[in-house]
Ligand SMILES: Nc1ncnc2c1ncn2[C@@H]1O[C@H](COP(=O)(O)OP(=O)(O)OP(=O)(O)O)[C@@H](O)[C@H]1O
């Protein structure tokens with residue numbers, strides 16, 4: 001059986017800047033954290049998987065089929081759905097209207113379940129323009145869930161949040177995982193993120209420096225060199 005997602009030998013440059021060099025990994029099931037220092041190429045890689053950028057070399061396969069030349073909308077229709085590092089609400093739409101709108105893409109979602117899972121029930125009738133930053137991060141997750149994903153790509157779902165707010169979103173992600181949702185999570189907050197993933201891929205300057213279990217991650221010499229050599233320890 002082929003993996004759900006396979007990234008094979010992906011390279012990408014912007015001008016002379018080699019942002020990704022021969023990156024490969026695969027996800028069969030469960031959850032994967034994609035980590036690395038600022039500028040490592042994490043968002044670029046997620047954008048390539050979601051079809052918003054094309055790789056210069058390499059292939060991306062979803063359920064065994066090449067997707068790296070498909071337009072983003074076709075990839076979303078197949079069930080590969082990404083949230084954004086920077087929140088993108090429709091300011092005049094309410095929370096419930098966002099869920100209704102995004103549920104039209106692939107159909108058949110339980111809006112009440114999404115509101116309960118994200119904790120957005122109490123603000124369901126508020127316009128996005130009136131929401132707190134924590135609620136906007138939860139709305140980003142709710143929008144993606146409304147598309148009924150087969151594989152969820154999350155770009156810094158707890159970035160910028162307080163510890164308590166981060167814990168609420170992590171609780172939602174853990175519940176999703178128990179429900180069987182497959183996820184790739186890009187995060188800088190390693191201790192919080194690595195506690196619930198099955199697999200870790202670490203990039204540094206566009207190269208894969210680690211691929212393995214969370215238990216092995218912190219002890220890995222290349223990981224320590226990438227973070228400590230860059231002047232900062234892995235953040236928890
Ligand atoms: N559209 C673009 N045009 C030119 N350079 C880009 C573009 N997108 C990203 N880059 C460059 O590619 C490199 C990797 O950026 P990317 O956003 O993928 O990193 P990241 O790992 O997500 O970082 P962060 O943790 O800060 O979000 C950076 O040097 C960035 O300046």
Ligand SMILES: [Mg+2]
Pocket residue numbers: 042043044085
């Ligand atoms: Mg990024």
